[in-house]
Amino acid sequence: VPPEKIQTKKIWQHVHCDSCYSRRCRARVEVGVSCAIASCRLLCGAVFHLCKEEDHLLLCPNVRVPCLNAEYGCPVQLPRSSQGSHLQVCPASLVSCSMEWNRWPANDACSLPNTELFENLLRERQQEGCLDLAMALKDQDALFHSMKMKKLFPELIQSVEEEEREERRLEEERRKEKERKKKALLEKEAPMLSQEEREAIARGSEVDAGLLENYNAWERMFSMEMGGCREAAAGRGRGRGTGKNMGTLNEEDETESCAGAAASSSSACSASSSCLNGRPRKKNFVYGKLEPMKIITVRTFKVPTSFTARQGRIRNPGFYKRENKGVDTSDLGVAPGDMPVWEEVQASLLCSLERERRGNLIAESITSDSLLTDQGTQTYRFLSAPFRRNTSLADLTAGKPLELHLQLQVESVTSRHNKASSAFTFLCGHTFQRSEYGKHFKNIHSDIQMGVNGWFEQRCPLAYLGCTYSQRRFQPSAYEATVNFNKELGCFSLHPKAPSFQSAGGQSGGREDSLSSLPYEVLCHVASFLDSLSLSQLALVSRLMRQVCSSLLQERGMVTLCWEKTSSSHGPARWRATRKVWQFSSLFSPVDSWSFTDVPSISEHLKVCPYNEIESKTGKIRLPRVLEEIQTNKSCKGPSLVTLFQEKRIMM
Template identity: 45%
Template sequence: MSHRSRASKVRQHVHCESCYSRRCRARVEVSVSCSITSCRLHCGALFHLCKEEDHLLLCPNVRVPCLNAGYGCPVQMPRSSQAGHLKVCPASVVCCTMDWLRWPTDETHPHSNIALQEKVLKENDGQVKALDLAMALVDQSDLFSRLKMRPLYPELMDKEEEAEEEKKREEEKKEKIAVGGFVSDIPNNGANEDLVTSVSAENSSYANQAEETVQPNVSQKAVIDKDKYNLFEMMFSMERGACEVAQQNLNHPKQAGEKVGSDTNERPVMETNAAEDGEHCPQLDTSKTGHAPWQEGVLDRLREDLTPQEYNMYIVHHGRMLVSFGQIAACTPREKDFVYGSLEPIPVQTLRSFKIPDSYHYRQRAHLYDAAARAQSETRSVDTSDLGASEEDWFSDEATTTLLGYAEEEVMGHKISETKAIDGLYIDIGTQTHAFHSAPFKRKTTLAEVTVDKPVKLHLQLQAESVNSRHSRATCVFTFLCGHTFHRREFATHFRNVHSEIQTCLSGWFEQRCPLAYLGCTYSRRRFQPSTHDATVTYDQQLRSFNLRPTVVTSSGNDSQTAGGKDKLSSLPYEVLCHMATFLDSLSLSQLALVSRLMRQVCSSLLQDRGMVTLRWERKTESHGGAKWRAKPVWEFSRLFSSVDLWQMADAPPISAHLKVCPYYETRVHSEPVPLPSMSDKHKCSQERMSLVNLFKSNQ
């Protein structure tokens, strides 16, 4: 609170800190106690004067803002009224999360109502009065605005725009990827210099081969750390060089002892002599004696020289090199189909980006495919003109094809003609070509932008389904959400009237169509109406909500206009208009506010009691160039029509009365008798009736 009492700055007294008695008789002393006073807001509380500031934090008569003040409610009220105000608080709003599924139309089904939809849309020029058809069209427009063309047709994208995007991605990758050289400095000593140098030269050739393989993969995706790769290669080189030195020391222990016992001052001379003698001495044959992974027969010698535990540990540590040098077979899906020539890292991004490693070698796989069982074929040059179809027939409808592609991915779990990999070499490549008049497409093109200039046609089913665990809104594009915002006290009425009683009963119960609708009959009737007054349910496609429209008898004369050019309703006093507006529902008030400025003022006077306030976030650019998101409170009325507690059957003729005059109901009168299946020529002359047992015996 901005107001502070004179005792607020004074520290509480020793006696007052523990005194809560309303009848305290303690003497008033400085720094000990103060006098008893009552609440100036007349809440009835008695306390020491130094506790007045603390009491104002709890006083029920202090005016405080609403608990939803941060959400836009501007009401100030006593603290004791906060709980009761929450029931009518305009900021206490609820968003309807009712969702449903609507699948694409199956044109192969004989009762798909395609003929009905086309005829209704053609007769009404887009303005549909049928509830199910109007709601399906709104759902279709929402779906078309969400479907992207790029995921299904990447080959039909604009090449220039794709090239620019690819160039940007390449520049970003170049900034992120740090290219470094291979490490070639290997620590060595005296007599091992020549040997280690040869090993380093051999491994540098391996490194160059690996670099040629790694570099294109790095350009695709930065998944390989070249620093770690170089470190591994250096460790491999050092380990291999150490094995070679150890093997040489085992074969020539005398030379090794002399080198170890020599003085350090003579080491450079000995190193030079050893390097010179190595050029003239023949290379030693160590292929049958060592334990190095690249020596032939190493596994047989290891089984004799090492214990089982040491042998297993050797296989664990050197298994990769044993595979590289062909000492043990590689573990592949099928035995001995492939072997490794060299190891190379390959990033597998998706199924389509998998690349067959260059180190795989093909071995005897032809026996799996019997050439004799294949169908005989011959090579011919053909053209689309050989099929007898015109060039225009090859163009497909964008909406139908796109919905089919998304439905295939949602129901079957994969795209149409998905590429499938059998193994590392054999891949079934699925191709599906499409030709559209509107191609090529931009990067962010939606199906709604493609079909904006085309005539309205329904591509979704009229019957809506409930959402299940497999097809939820998070994963399925064919899920639709109500999304309307209501006051908390209005939400129960909206859900009961709209979703439970109208929407779920549209197909044949709330709205009944002619049984011959699949042939093109457009007749339908509303079976229910409110029991309290005569009104019909309609669907507003712009507001995307149901409405209850009362039946009003219009007069034949033109009495709505006065001499001044205004309607009679606007000529009434302002107070009368405000009183009349209190009898309207929220949806009617939102529409009445769009009639004129006067009606807008009338409806705005009811916003505090009947409206609701929500936060609308807007992006605003600052003067220095930055941008911030700011919340702006917006007052509006909800989309709730008058509550209907009970429905009754409407006074309308039944469907059977319509079938008598339905143009699609053709009756066929058969004047000639039709023989039953059991009747035949041999039974016509027989007077005795054949039993079922005799019938089966005669057939035998």
């Protein structure tokens, strides 16, 4: 409560009103005792004494107050009673999807490498993108950007001194080049002046003669001439006599003046002051009759000789005789030029999984306790080494042909999943409004992503041989649409199949934008029927469409705070919110149910599949037969098939 309100409450404090809560109070109005009964001006139905009106406004459900997420960017002012229901559609009440899934490396030891299939898919991906391939490439790109060479191969990273030296060298070259160009430009504009001409110009510019003389003295003192030392000595004398800042103190003079001070304590004049050209110097502190003391170290602890520690074999590093020996690559017996060259992607994936499995790298030192330290070395040779400090695996593969290093299959993560396995974990991370999160999880993760492997999208059974045929089996029940993957946004999108528009002349399409010619109010009404993903794409069409979509931001969009790291010389770096960012989510129109599409069965494809080689068998095959007739018995105690095999009454 503000101070002025507290003061007002003390002035209007009444003895009767403080303890009266009756709506039918009929107490007489008296100054300082009680006041009249009044009802809420906002028509909430509350009845109270007039002096409690200010307190009631703090609880009145009809008072318009800011949203609970006002500090996070929500600009809505609403009644206090609607704050709870507003959180369901609040643009600042957001949910970040925490769905996780796993992918195994393509060359995993537990699976067969589909090298031919991956090559064919990447070769044909320009025709029509597959959902599983697009998702795998997106996850691979995110994985490569997260892998830093500094963490995986710290021994192959350029040192800070080398990078700084290289940056200083480039900066020095740029500075010299700039000075050279400036000097060349000055030489073209005016001829070079001699020292006498510059001094004449200085005298003509009414410069102080004393300053000019000092400047000339300093110039001769620091020049490479023979008389530089003599000029320095003369300048020191002038500086001592005139009091200017050109004099220096000679070490020989100081030594001669203080030579008798330490020899005898009786020489008070020599010990108290030293003469420099007849002038006393500042007094120096001189010890009196002090002699050096002999320092004796006393050790009161005596090492016991009767105690002998028991030799342990596990925790005692001195039990076994060890020899410290430095080894390097030359001990392998292989020349550095003959060592195999590692491929950056395969080595990075191997080391990353090794860190996840073991918790550390092979070449990383581990200290189990204060006595034992495990040290290991691993030799890597890369053509692109040494790496810079901020180099990632994506930077190294930027100019290379695209390859797929992850499996197409996706495995869901459960609460019992063991993270210490040779699989990479990926996070959805998309942000939605609280009311949109349930629709996103059902359509994207439950229906599409977890059903891509053979259900939502079905591949040829001979895909392991290299066949790239696949078909999408489902579409929304209400209308015809196809599901695609947007690699720029990293999300799924729904594209309805609409008939092509035919103009009056019979020509389809046309370059004239007929949509922009509609009134602004009509465009806003049409845009209100679009989903969030369509609105985000429509805003990129033109400035007019951007204004139309901006009018729906507070109702359909999301607001987040943009944080920036600021550094200060007075303290540590801090994060602060610089601005508010409004945007639309990546949710497409919710699909309540799916239906099968009208596509032929996969068996029809197998009839023309180039990888389906039919092998016809013409030879006879011997079938098993019974040696003798077995009399059937109606009872249940007849001979069984196991008994017949045991008695060798069946031969092949």
